[in-house]
């Protein structure tokens with residue numbers, strides 16, 4: 001993540017390449033926008049995988065406990 005100093009409120013940085021952009025924009029170009037969309041898609045997918053792995057781990061940990069009474 002890019003650290004934006006609080007002393008300069010009137011501009012942002014492109015989240016992909018870090019270029020200065022105006023406040024109402026999120027990215028400097030459509031290329032960066034597309035790149036960001038791709039990253040977010042991948043991140044969403046890996047979040048699902050993380051949750052599934054967690055659930056499986058919990059099940060593996062708790063099912064024997066439940067079976068033992």
Ligand SMILES: [Zn+2]
Nearest residue numbers: 014017028032
């Ligand atoms: Zn950019």
